[in-house]
Amino acid sequence: MIDTIKKISKLNDDLNLLKGNYEYDKIWFKRYPDGDLKFEMLMEWLSDDANSHSIEKMINVIKDIKALENK
Numbered sequence: 648m649i650d651t652i653k654k655i656s657k658l659n660d661d662l663n664l665l666k667g668n669y670e671y672d673k674i675w676f677k678r679y680p681d682g683d684l685k686f687e688m689l690m691e692w693l694s695d696d697a698n699s700h701s702i703e704k705m706i707n708v709i710k711d712i713k714a715l716e717n718k
Contacts, residue, residue: 654715661708668701 692698 651715651718654711658708658711658715661704661711665701665705665708 693702
């Protein structure tokens with residue numbers, strides 16, 4: 648039970664970090680009409696090596712959440 652609580656706490660921290668990163672990136676994309684992140688801009692963001700850590704972290708966090716849900 649304690650391990651599960653620790654995992655949930657860590658996932659919460661990770662999600663808050665990723666959300667903060669996303670909000671920062673979303674602000675950067677505000678140079679586009681209505682601040683919308685169009686598919687082409689998302690692909691550009693995904694292709695930037697500087698964002699690879701965030702992308703990998705997002706994938707790992709969602710996998711951890713799914714694993715916790717299936718317990």
